[in-house]
Amino acid sequence: MLSSTPESVTPSAVARPRARAAGRSTWRLAARRFWRNANARVGFALIVFFALVAVAAPRIAPEGYDQENLLGRLKPPSAAHWFGTDELGRDVFSRVIYGARISMTVGLVAVAGALGSGAVLGIAAGYTGGRLDGFVMRIMDVMLAFPSVILAIGIVALRGPGLNNTILAVSIVNIPVYARVARASTLAIKEHEYVVAARAVGARPWRVLLRAILPNAASPLVVQATLGVAGAILDAAALGFLGLGAQPPTPEWGAMLSDSYKYLLTAFWAALAPGAAIALMVLSFNLAGDGLHDALDPRLSSRA
Amino acid sequence: MGRYILRRAAALIPILFGVSAAAFLLIHLLPGDPATVYLGEHATAESIARVQHEFGLDRPLPVQYGIYLWHAVRGDFGESLDSHRPVIAEFLPRFPATVELTLGAITVALVVGIPVGVLSAARPNSVLDRLGMGLALTGVSLPVFWLGLMLVYVFSVYLHVLPTAGQLGVNTSLTPLTRIVALDGLLTGNLAAAGDALRHLVLPSITLSSYSLAIIARMTRAAMLDALHQDYVRTAYAKGLAGRAVVIGHGLRNALLPVVTVVGLQVGSLLTGAILTETIFSWPGVGRYMYDSILFRDYPVILAGILLFSVVFVLVNLVVDVLYAFLDPRIRYA
Numbered sequence: 001m002l003s004s005t006p007e008s009v010t011p012s013a014v015a016r017p018r019a020r021a022a023g024r025s026t027w028r029l030a031a032r033r034f035w036r037n038a039n040a041r042v043g044f045a046l047i048v049f050f051a052l053v054a055v056a057a058p059r060i061a062p063e064g065y066d067q068e069n070l071l072g073r074l075k076p077p078s079a080a081h082w083f084g085t086d087e088l089g090r091d092v093f094s095r096v097i098y099g100a101r102i103s104m105t106v107g108l109v110a111v112a113g114a115l116g117s118g119a120v121l122g123i124a125a126g127y128t129g130g131r132l133d134g135f136v137m138r139i140m141d142v143m144l145a146f147p148s149v150i151l152a153i154g155i156v157a158l159r160g161p162g163l164n165n166t167i168l169a170v171s172i173v174n175i176p177v178y179a180r181v182a183r184a185s186t187l188a189i190k191e192h193e194y195v196v197a198a199r200a201v202g203a204r205p206w207r208v209l210l211r212a213i214l215p216n217a218a219s220p221l222v223v224q225a226t227l228g229v230a231g232a233i234l235d236a237a238a239l240g241f242l243g244l245g246a247q248p249p250t251p252e253w254g255a256m257l258s259d260s261y262k263y264l265l266t267a268f269w270a271a272l273a274p275g276a277a278i279a280l281m282v283l284s285f286n287l288a289g290d291g292l293h294d295a296l297d298p299r300l301s302s303r304a
Numbered sequence: 305m306g307r308y309i310l311r312r313a314a315a316l317i318p319i320l321f322g323v324s325a326a327a328f329l330l331i332h333l334l335p336g337d338p339a340t341v342y343l344g345e346h347a348t349a350e351s352i353a354r355v356q357h358e359f360g361l362d363r364p365l366p367v368q369y370g371i372y373l374w375h376a377v378r379g380d381f382g383e384s385l386d387s388h389r390p391v392i393a394e395f396l397p398r399f400p401a402t403v404e405l406t407l408g409a410i411t412v413a414l415v416v417g418i419p420v421g422v423l424s425a426a427r428p429n430s431v432l433d434r435l436g437m438g439l440a441l442t443g444v445s446l447p448v449f450w451l452g453l454m455l456v457y458v459f460s461v462y463l464h465v466l467p468t469a470g471q472l473g474v475n476t477s478l479t480p481l482t483r484i485v486a487l488d489g490l491l492t493g494n495l496a497a498a499g500d501a502l503r504h505l506v507l508p509s510i511t512l513s514s515y516s517l518a519i520i521a522r523m524t525r526a527a528m529l530d531a532l533h534q535d536y537v538r539t540a541y542a543k544g545l546a547g548r549a550v551v552i553g554h555g556l557r558n559a560l561l562p563v564v565t566v567v568g569l570q571v572g573s574l575l576t577g578a579i580l581t582e583t584i585f586s587w588p589g590v591g592r593y594m595y596d597s598i599l600f601r602d603y604p605v606i607l608a609g610i611l612l613f614s615v616v617f618v619l620v621n622l623v624v625d626v627l628y629a630f631l632d633p634r635i636r637y638a
Contacts, residue, residue, distance in 0.1 A: 142322030146614045147572035153579075154330050154610045157598055234447055238580060241449050242598055254447070261453050261584070268457045275450030283445040290441075 040291020118178025421524025
């Protein structure tokens with residue numbers, strides 16, 4: 001449609017749609033490779049499944065997540081309670097379903113925060129170089145010197161337990177990962193001719209960063225972020241298990257495990273379901289992340 | 305080699321400064337005043353001011369950091385709010401138990417992870433490869449605390465073949481020497497106690513190793529695939545060497561280099577995992593102590609723990625770097 005307008009005769013206007021089409025087809029090719037990978041398909045389907053469960057939780061769950069029934073405590077699985085009941089007589093199945101909302105939110109929000117801040121820091125550091133680069137990356141080095149969950153424990157322990165602080169802590173400790181990936185890509189990309197060309201025609205720095213560098217640095221970040229959601233869900237569950245995450249009666253899977261593990265001898269089902277749910281959700285993001293990795297970097301997938 | 309070690313060690317100094325400053329700033333820069341957290345939401349202004357003065361929180365930040373650092377380098381991390389004993393005196397006796405558990409986990413991770421990676425890489429896309437990588441994928445996806453609980457349920461509660469918790473049975477007596485109990489049993493010739501200690505070590509080690517095992521298996525496979533595509537491997541096949549000799553002698557020997565680095569990085573996840581694993585197995589190490597301190601909101605202990613864990617992590621990675629340079633001379637001159 002652009003070709004019918006007179007402006008399109010100028011070289012820059014012709015070049016742009018062509019570049020965009022190429023960009024789109026790169027991603028389309030990657031999508032096709034992703035879809036051909038059985039593991040990736042399973043991972044993607046599971047993520048969709050969990051997302052639907054999370055959205056429709058109040059409609060699917062037979063009972064409320066905080067509906068106590070002290071006469072029916074620690075009952076084994078039955079037709080009425082598929083996953084049994086917990087130490088307060090709450091339906092474990094319903095609580096696991098509501099838990100999908102929490103873990104999904106925690107994983108996505110924490111990674112979005114880490115990815116956003118990390119990418120901005122990394123691209124800015126890599127593109128500018130010099131002192132800013134040194135300063136930002138030394139801070140990232142220090143953050144990486146902490147084992148990540150330990151640092152998250154510190155942040156949550158001092159800010160006070162709770163779901164919001166868990167998300168904040170998991171997000172902060174993951175910033176260096178994205179900053180490093182973004183910086184490495186930026187360093188490689190900024191020497192390319194199209195970046196030099198964009199600068200030469202007088203594009204402002206933010207335009208160079210947004211239009212030339214970010215789209216080309218995106219694929220390693222997307223892979224890292226997908227795998228990062230898996231890690232964030234695990235870390236948040238660990239904090240929940242340590243009593244630092246969501247507080248009762250919130251049906252967070254890690255917190256559910258820490259409540260029920262004291263009753264392992266008499267009611268193992270109360271611990272079985274939430275843990276299996278964490279494992280399955282983490283597995284789905286790991287499968288999808290591995291699939292994306294292979295799809296976006298065809299050199300690797302063709303070999304193995 | 306000596307100069308390389310010195311250079312690496314010197315590079316640690318700013319990192320350690322940064323780590324201590326970060327641990328320190330954690331208290332001060334984040335919203336939420338430790339005195340308020342300590343006293344609860346409904347504390348009066350006077351009591352908050354009193355606690356702030358007691359902990360020196362009313363002095364300028366650089367002064368506070370200076371005092372904190374001066375005490376920390378001498379091993380003084382303050383007193384536990386719970387026991388009122390010096391924090392360091394609480395940590396040190398618990399350290400050997402964690403060392404024992406971590407060594408057990410690293411052993412399991414290496415002994416299982418490397419062969420899984422090698423076998424997977426030797427026949428890419430075979431059934432064995434799919435099984436091995438499936439195992440690895442499961443390993444990175446399982447929450448360690450849940451794996452521990454399920455292992456306890458199956459092997460201790462249901463099958464009664466392994467103990468549920470602790471380092472030693474109640475009926476086993478042992479003269480403490482290194483406080484690494486399996487080693488103490490061997491050193492004092494008390495084989496019954498050593499056996500008992502090892503039986504107690506099995507489930508916690510498997511639990512703690514799961515994540516690292518998976519990472520090591522995946523890394524070994526990737527490094528092996530890389531090595532097996534090199535020209536010297538084709539040469540080895542061409543001169544008629546047997547498949548196994550090539551895979552082990554030419555492939556694995558070269559693939560182990562990157563694996564060494566990964567093992568070092570795993571120490572971070574092992575330390576974190578130790579908090580969860582020790583909690584589940586009532587293991588009397590620093591991890592369980594951290595958990596108890598978190599429950600009690602024992603801030604001096606939590607902060608000292610974070611700092612100690614990070615310093616151990618940084619030092620182990622220094623050792624790994626040096627080991628790497630020893631194994632691969634190219635690094636030293638880079």
